[in-house]
Amino acid sequence: MSDMSALSTVMLVLGTITAVGAFMFSMYKIAKRIDSAIGVDAKGRTLSDRMERVEHQLWENGGDSLKDQVNKIEKGQTELKAEMGIIKDILLGTAAKPKRARLKKVE
Numbered sequence: 001m002s003d004m005s006a007l008s009t010v011m012l013v014l015g016t017i018t019a020v021g022a023f024m025f026s027m028y029k030i031a032k033r034i035d036s037a038i039g040v041d042a043k044g045r046t047l048s049d050r051m052e053r054v055e056h057q058l059w060e061n062g063g064d065s066l067k068d069q070v071n072k073i074e075k076g077q078t079e080l081k082a083e084m085g086i087i088k089d090i091l092l093g094t095a096a097k098p099k100r101a102r103l104k105k106v107e
Contacts (some may be wrong), residue, residue: 038047057066 041050042044059065060067060071062068063072
């Protein structure tokens with residue numbers, strides 16, 4: 001019986017090692033497949049690195065981000081709209097003319 005239990009133990013250990021090895025190999029293949037799908041670009045950047053650069057553009061940071069550029073354009077448009085309104089009023093003669101103070105006659 002001891003030969004049979006030793007053989008069973010050896011078979012159990014070999015089966016466990018084989019199962020763990022097969023699991024590890026399948027995880028490696030899945031990881032490689034994900035890595036090739038997501039991959040690294042020609043500059044060696046991962047998807048995470050590239051997403052960080054995109055995220056950097058979404059918030060103001062002193063002039064370099066896309067958000068800063070949009071805000072700058074919006075400010076310019078607002079100023080241009082105000083200037084065009086003034087020019088329109090002048091050309092159409094609807095600009096507010098300052099009222100002159102009337103002098104009262106002193107008797």
